[in-house]
Amino acid sequence: MRNPTITRTQKSLRGQIWEWRGYGETIAFVPTMGALHSGHLSLVKLAKQKADRVVVSIFVNPTQFAPGEDFEAYPRTEETDVEKLASVGCDMVYIPRKGSMYNAHHATHIKVGGVAENLETDHRPTFFEGVALVVTKLLNRVAPDIAIFGEKDYQQLATIRRLVADLDMPIQIIGAPIARDEHGLALSSRNQYFDEHGLNKARKLNKIMFACAKSLSGGVPIETATQQAREALLSAGYSSIDYVSVANADSLELMKKGPIDGKVRLLIAAHCDNVRLIDNCAI
Ligand code: PAF
Secondary structure (H helix, E strand, C coil): CCCCCECCCCCHHHHHHHHHHHHHCCCCEEECCCCCCHHHHHHHHHHHHHCCEEEEECCCHHCCCCCCCCCCCCCCCHHHHHHHHHHCCCCCEEECCCCCCCCCCCCCCCCHHHHHHHHHHHHHCCCCHHHHHHHHHHHHHCCCEEECCEEEEHHHHHHHHHHHCCCCCCCEEEECCCECCCCHHHHCCCHHHCCHHHHHHHHHHHHHHHCCCCCCCCCHHHHHHHHHHHHHHHCCCEEEEEEEEEEECCCEEEECCCCCCCEEEEEEEEEEEEEEEEEEEEE
């Protein structure tokens, strides 16, 4: 096991990237907000298969949190994160210094339309602006050949694909499959907010989602199947549901009526014990 280099400045980040480029090496990048779990590590493992060098960033990005969300409480576990990254062969961890990402005069905003509309945006209206901004800055700083994002944040992945294509960034965006625990719960840094009881409830989400996907593919109308999933979530003790929606898997255009054919995705966001969970699957 080799410890990754830790870099905190753009200058040392660029120096290392240029050195690798000088040897003709390719670079894959995995942006994260830290609090790493095996889902993140699966992204790094995939990155290692795709490029000679892997850079992971750790930055809890304030611009993607709305007031009242968990920016302050978001787990910060830098030391164990670096150990975990060493165990999967990450070459460099970029941890920008606090305050170095947004200067005091920062006045640029990036708004992605289309795929970034509806779903998350109906409930977290500034989220994708924050994500688009930080991802653009990180991609500019790291200048990788490839960047890898998890499919758990399905709309985020679609938004980043759109952003990178629209802004002519010569970077291949790769989506990685959702990592789940042994009960099917999609891995998330926020799962650590749950106590045992909450975790049991959280683990019902994927069961309800897969049952809904099965009904939909069996021909149950979208309105009926999604309403049944909402009722099941409420009976399971979920306090509120942001959406149970069916959308075209590429355009994320919402589908109110069938037929379900082609690439279609079921997406869910619901609140369980004050934790907002998201999940999705193909239908
Ligand atoms: O998915 C995440 O962890 C974050 O939204 C990202 C892509 C690292 C941007 O802060």
